[in-house]
Amino acid sequence: MELRHIRYFLAVAEEGNVTRAAEKLGIGQPPLSQQILALEREMGVQLFRRTGHGVSLTEAGESLLADARRLLDDAQLAVLNAQRAGRGETGRLNLGFTASAAYNPAVPALIRAFRNAYPGVGLSLTEGNTAQLLAYLEEGRLDLAFLRPGGRSFAGVSLYQIENERMKIVLPVKHPLAAKKKLPLAALAGESFVLIPREASPTLHDEIVSACRQAGFEPTLGQQAPQLSSVVSLVSAEFGVSIVPASVSQIQAEGVVYVDIGGMSVKTRLALASRESDGSSKTANFLAVVRQARSGQGAAADGGG
Incomplete structure (x- = not known):
């Protein structure tokens, strides 16, 4: 049984007349009669x-009538669902993020959008x-991932810039320099640094060490922390000092202060990564949301200038 036979049957059943049904369907009356006979x-x-x-x-016709309407409705729904899936409007998107990326307000804003x-x-x-x-x-x-690639690129991966986020110094509240609004990194020479292990966050770890070297000193690596929130907690417990992305200052832990870095620009790159070979509509739709948000930010910046 083909769907066209169901449509022909319904047209005849609703019109109660083969000639009128044929006119409604836009076909000749003899071919329609033949199709109904073939269905029977x-x-x-x-x-x-x-x-x-x-x-x-x-x-038998009365019994088929209700099922025929349901069959056509199901067929139309199947087509609609396939079209929606093809446009990336249904299904599931697998999204990854680093712990530090999660604190940047752009990430939840893009997910929400x-x-x-x-x-x-x-x-x-x-x-x-x-x-x-x-x-x-x-x-x-994963289909997409928010991560911190530093200045690197990766084979088979497309990177979409989200933000170059500035970094901040985090100090114990009783540290002699805690009252400063801005500090040069060189002021931290000789301090013990609380950092995430390099194997856990290689890019962020390397960016912090590189910034210290650029400031003229080799950081003293002290207590390690499994994640950024732990970095802040350990600084609060006076295990040392650290450098974190500015968005991490949302963690208002008791016993720490966040201080701007003076004398040099220290930033960490936040990007969205996807497979170059990914032809998924869902991925394309998320990237379109990112592009739209970035273009809106650019327009706002232009308007504010």
Whole structure:
């Protein structure tokens, strides 16, 4: 049984007349009659009684009528669902992020904008370090990932700039320099640094060490912290000092102060990574949201100038 046979059957059943049904369908009356006869032969039952003024449904026809409407509705829904999936409006998007990226307000703002634009797409979120997220991308376990690539590029990966985020010094509140509004990094020479281990966050770790070297000293690596929130906690406990992305200053832990870096620009790059080979509409839609947000920010910056 083909869908066109169901449509022909419904047209005849609703019109009660083959000629009027043929006009409604835009086909000739003889071909329509032949199609109805073919459907009856295929099903092995008579669907219509022929009368002098048209046709009426048999019991078999009445039974088919309700199911035929449902079948057509289901077919139309299947087409609609396929079209929505093809446009990236349904399904699931697997999104990764580093712990430090999660604190940047651009990340939740972009996720919120995507969810508002595509409410039919479910989001699966995975936290990991940059190396893990890149591996997950390559394996297909992630579609996109917010990460800190430094100045590097990666084979098979497209990077979309989100922000060059400035860094801040974080000090224990009782530190002799804690009252300063701005400090040169050189002022931290000889201090013990609380950092995330390089294997956990290689890019951020290297950026901090590189900034210290640029300021003229080799940082003394002290207590390690498993994640950024732990860095702040350990600084509060006076295990040492640290440097963190400015967005981490949202962590208003008791016993720490955040101080601007003076005399040099210390920034960390936040980017969104995707597979170059990814042709998914869902991925393309998320990237379109990112581009739209960035272009809106650019317009706002121009307007404010």
